[in-house]
Amino acid sequence: MTPTRKKRLTVVLLILMGVGIAAAIAMTALQENLLYFVSPSDVAANKMPAGRQFRLGGLVKDGSVVRSSDSLEIHFEVTDGPKDVAVVFNDILPDLFREGQGIIAIGALDDAGVFQADEVLAKHDEKYMPPEVADALEKTGHSVAEESKP
């Protein structure tokens, strides 16, 4: 092997190694940051251990929203028809949050089985239903069209 070739080979090997390491790091980071979408029925079936972050999706149950007068703390329930999950959130809600609206909450269950939300998302559009929520509702035989009306 000529010196030039040897050098080229080293360069190629170094690049491959670098890319390999980068790919490994990326995959690990990806695994760590993956959030699964979970419906209230899945939660009721104990699919999610307490403390594990996930995205809870469903409709805000009618009549379930309870505000406190002197803090931002808000309690509500997310439902997919058959099952409900109690949610606590201590921050500012998005503009489109209201009872009957499809939402996604990001957070984890505490030991009492209450979902502690860090973030609540309701998308830009009034008619918009997060696709995951629409899917999950369809599975439980819930009529999406009726529920999504404000």
Place this chain on the structure above:
Amino acid sequence: MNPELGQLALIIGALLALAQFVFPIVGAWRGNSTFMAMGRSAAYGQFVFISFAFVMLTYAFITHDFSVAYVAYNSNSQLPMLYRFSAVWGGHEGSLLLWVFILNIWTILVTSISSRKKSVLPAEFSARVTGILGLISFGFMLFVIFTSNPFNRLLPVPLEGSDLNPLLQDVGLIIHPPMLYMGYVGFAVAFAFAIAALMGGRIDREWVRWTRPWTLLAWAFLTFGIALGSWWAYYELGWGGWWFWDPVENASFMPWLAGTALLHAQVVTEKRGAFIGWTLLLSISAFSLSLLGTFLVRSGVITSVHAFASDPTRGVFILTYLGVVIGGSLALYSFRAPKMITGGGFAWFSRESLILINNLLLTVAVGMVLLGTLYPIIADAFGMGKISVGPPYFGSLFIVLMAPLLMIVPLGAYSRWKQDQAGRVFKQLIIPLAFSAAIAALATWLISEGNMRTIAGVFVGSWLITGSLSYGIQLISRSKSKWLPASQLAMILAHMGVGVFVIGVSMVETISVEKHIPMGPGDTFQVSDYQFQFQGTEEIEGPNFSADRGTFIVTKDGQHVTTMYPEKRRYLQGQTMTEAALDPGFTRDLYVSMGDALDDNKENWAIRIYEKPYIRWIWLGTLMMTFGALIAMTDRRFRSPSKATAKADAPLAEQISPSEAPA
């Protein structure tokens, strides 16, 4: 009748695009100069008809022609005039028409400039470029006509439109999409040049000089467009972030990363004849990622794979089109490129090796963003469950990849081509390094709330700024002329812009103060040095909305600073919007927005109060990068035919003077 005229113009435009593809390509193949010239005429004709279609759609918006479905869905009789113009590209169909229209503008510019008498572009080459741009345009227009026609009628005709999404009713959003598209579509020119070079089987230094100004212009538009989007998100979305790693943002960021790598690879190809493979491949990637970005955002795939299922023709068309463009160009590349790659070797430490690191890191960053953006879509399509990738994935990986890149930027400017000693370069950079360390130390002392990341960011930013500045000073002191060549000035300005950006980002991300609190009339709240007093809200009426407007009096040490009026708007169609109040400043922004009312008589409100230090630096930095690219375009070597022109037909390696030639 008018919409039908627009429709007809669109169809004629598509046929002309087909002509613009077929004739010049056949002409260049057969050596038929009449055929080659026909491409240009077809391009001009296409421009006329597409402009007409665009005007017709705009006219439908201005006159509230709700019989046109697209107008009915994206407009309303109460919509202010200004927004009726921007509503033209407020939805899927219209934005695709805008895409085609902008592609036409680029094509006209390229063909008219390359057909000027003093142009040095060979006729065959110019014809191929025109032809490829025609093919891109043809594919897009088929997509518009068959799957996303903006002129479709609606029966029965509604009396009122459903209004433009209120989020889009904003000045920032009038110019954001056209700027972004100028960038996206601009990469089509670099792409067409790359494909034409592959078809011709030859690449030379002059080729880079033809393609580089176009790449710079596209990159400048894209940079500016992304910055506008970030600025808009900051003040309009009502929660004060400037970047969310949202798939829509990622879609525009990937072509930017590839384009940035391309700009650097081009320099090596021009000066040293090396990196030809990189330059060609990155030209192809930048445009492919632009296409992917356009489709990802506009097809709705990003929110759900089911967007495809609801309209399978769109999905099939998009995948076919992407397949043809990306697959075809990569196949051409693999056939032709191996024979074209020439160029000199270089030592471990040289400007080439540093730019190679730049290219590798940027490419890996593209791959990483692509993985994170597409992974949920792929997982969903394969039934692996519904997954989303959290922003920390992007944030942490990006820091790991970009930190080394930022550190080597000043080294790149100082180091010599082909071979250099690291020691020599470092010796020249001692002063900037000392300066940056001093600034970082000062920051540690001044910014008591800062942490390691703040200090590291200030250090890296200062290193970029001072390293670039000292390079400029050295250049001026060594040269006879008083001023720098445009390309050097451009590089210095853009790299300083990166430094300013880095400082802004690290400040905002580490020492922002963000408070979410309930407030009633008369309540005051302290955020760092500022007292915010809430005066309560009042009802106000806008043109197509009504709002609760809050009043906040801001004082610092008892002195009045400003009065801020955030709004909670309810639009006629029923949507609620948060309109934040801002007090911008060079070293800090104050930001107040209203959440929802906590009681039924709307006295107590959930309030956001932020202090965002140095956030303006983020956009100031991107503006400096944008101007850098624009200045680089004015460099003399892109205008006056150079000495090498006479030998333009010779392969690049032969053009390099013996002193530069590889050992």
